[in-house]
Amino acid sequence: MTGVVGWGGLATSLALVVVAAGVSLWQRLGLERQILWASARALVQLLLVGGLLALLLAPNTSLWWSWAWIAVMIAYSGDVVRRRAPEVPRLGPLAVAAFAAAALITLGVVFGLRIFPLQARTVVPIAGMMIGNSMTATVLVARRLVDELRDKRDEVEARLALGQSSRQAATPYVRVALRSAVTPQIETTKATGLVFLPGAMTGLILAGVAPVQAVLVQAVVMFLILAAVATTTVVVVLGLVRRLFTADHRLTTLSRHTG
Amino acid sequence: MSGGALFAFEDVVVDRDGVLALNGFTAVVPNTGITAVFGPSGSGKSTMLRLCDRLEVATAGRVLYRGLDVTELDPLQLRRQVGMCMQRPTPFPGTVADNLLVADPQADESKMQEALEQVSLQGSWLDRDATALSGGEAQRMCLARTLITQPDVLLLDEPTSAVDVTAARTIESAVRELADASLAVLWVSHDPAQVHRIADHILEVDHGRCVGGGPIMRDDPRSGGVGL
Numbered sequence: 132m133t134g135v136v137g138w139g140g141l142a143t144s145l146a147l148v149v150v151a152a153g154v155s156l157w158q159r160l161g162l163e164r165q166i167l168w169a170s171a172r173a174l175v176q177l178l179l180v181g182g183l184l185a186l187l188l189a190p191n192t193s194l195w196w197s198w199a200w201i202a203v204m205i206a207y208s209g210d211v212v213r214r215r216a217p218e219v220p221r222l223g224p225l226a227v228a229a230f231a232a233a234a235l236i237t238l239g240v241v242f243g244l245r246i247f248p249l250q251a252r253t254v255v256p257i258a259g260m261m262i263g264n265s266m267t268a269t270v271l272v273a274r275r276l277v278d279e280l281r282d283k284r285d286e287v288e289a290r291l292a293l294g295q296s297s298r299q300a301a302t303p304y305v306r307v308a309l310r311s312a313v314t315p316q317i318e319t320t321k322a323t324g325l326v327f328l329p330g331a332m333t334g335l336i337l338a339g340v341a342p343v344q345a346v347l348v349q350a351v352v353m354f355l356i357l358a359a360v361a362t363t364t365v366v367v368v369l370g371l372v373r374r375l376f377t378a379d380h381r382l383t384t385l386s387r388h389t390g
Numbered sequence: 391m392s393g394g395a396l397f398a399f400e401d402v403v404v405d406r407d408g409v410l411a412l413n414g415f416t417a418v419v420p421n422t423g424i425t426a427v428f429g430p431s432g433s434g435k436s437t438m439l440r441l442c443d444r445l446e447v448a449t450a451g452r453v454l455y456r457g458l459d460v461t462e463l464d465p466l467q468l469r470r471q472v473g474m475c476m477q478r479p480t481p482f483p484g485t486v487a488d489n490l491l492v493a494d495p496q497a498d499e500s501k502m503q504e505a506l507e508q509v510s511l512q513g514s515w516l517d518r519d520a521t522a523l524s525g526g527e528a529q530r531m532c533l534a535r536t537l538i539t540q541p542d543v544l545l546l547d548e549p550t551s552a553v554d555v556t557a558a559r560t561i562e563s564a565v566r567e568l569a570d571a572s573l574a575v576l577w578v579s580h581d582p583a584q585v586h587r588i589a590d591h592i593l594e595v596d597h598g599r600c601v602g603g604g605p606i607m608r609d610d611p612r613s614g615g616v617g618l
């Protein structure tokens with residue numbers, strides 16, 4: 132058995148969704164509809180993506196379609212980030228720029244240095260993992276920076292009043308925000324293999340790939356995600372500093388998250 | 391008229407989303423001594439002070455510093471010349487020395503000790519944790535942090551409102567000495583007794599307008615100034 136799942140296996144796995152809905156019913160959480168809707172939506176999205184990937188991976192399909200796919204992923208992720216942190220002004224375009232910068236750097240290293248061959252079957256999933264895993268950190272860093280500057284406004288303005296530029300005045304709060312966003316990824320990287328087996332490796336092993344080969348792929352993916360998280364978060368905070376301060380070094384009014 | 395003044399406000403309006411913090415504020419701040427900006431809470435005193443340091447900008451009208459429109463000056467240069475101390479103490483994380491070095495990265499130990507002594511703090515306090523100081527000590531440290539930049543003007547936004555009486559008097563006498571040594575001071579206060587103790591001039595602010603002002607009349611009835 133290679134771990135290939137058939138339609139019957141998929142149908143049987145729906146029993147696990149029933150378990151989750153059952154827990155909700157038992158504990159009167161009122162989440163049954165959401166669990167069923169989320170599961171159905173995920174299934175439809177995955178089937179659609181699978182269909183599109185099959186087209187992309189077809190032998191005669193140009194690699195440009197893969198890059199176009201990545202561009203759409205980046206644009207969509209920017210919108211998701213914007214909706215998850217509505218209190219951060221004009222975050223969407225900044226997140227898009229951050230994901231694009233991270234894609235350029237990380238994919239440049241991975242494919243430019245020939246760690247993976249540049250093919251549709253490698254470039255699309257790797258870009259997907261890079262962007263998907265950077266989204267949470269992007270939201271976290273943006274929110275944290277806005278929280279820091281808003282809650283410590285007196286302190287920030289005291290720095291400005293001493294003649295510091297907005298960039299200098301923001302530096303301590305930028306560091307706090309970056310640390311808070313990057314640290315979870317560092318912890319995840321440290322715990323890999325000991326506490327949990329990451330998705331890419333698990334998928335490869337289930338698909339019958341030799342464990343050592345799966346480990347090598349996973350290690351590259353982990354490092355890629357680490358670099359992507361560091362890159363996206365730093366681009367976002369540096370961009371935000373320019374937006375949260377005026378050109379004449381004043382801190383703008385910052386709203387509070389009410390969600 | 392405004393050329394000899396420290397600050398001149400010409401029909402200044404500050405509109406914050408439809409709320410007028412200043413509404414046609416016109417006043418002249420003299421170039422010497424301590425000028426108290428006096429008025430009830432919410433009258434626009436702090437806004438007026440923030441305009442001087444360009445932490446805020448006027449929606450309409452002009453603010454002149456020594457005859458020059460503040461919007462035409464480099465804000466960083468302006469803020470080095472016009473030092474400001476906030477209402478609540480704002481110690482930065484680190485030691486007292488770390489705080490002073492934020493203001494003047496080139497300052498040596500003797501310059502830092504001198505700044506502390508100007509506000510009646512001991513020079514030996516440089517290694518103390520700034521965030522562990524009491525409210526009054528922290529406010530004096532913040533004042534020393536502003537003074538180490540050697541400003542031409544000192545803006546104080548109710549600097550004694552969050553400290554005890556003893557610390558308040560220490561700050562008052564320290565600022566008095568600085569003013570007597572020719573540092574121009576603009577001091578926001580809502581306490582008439584304090585204004586009477588410290589001020590040489592007064593600007594009365596109410597509902598976003600300057601409603602009176604002039605030299606303070608104390609015991610000398612011939613001074614012809616404003617009584618409190």
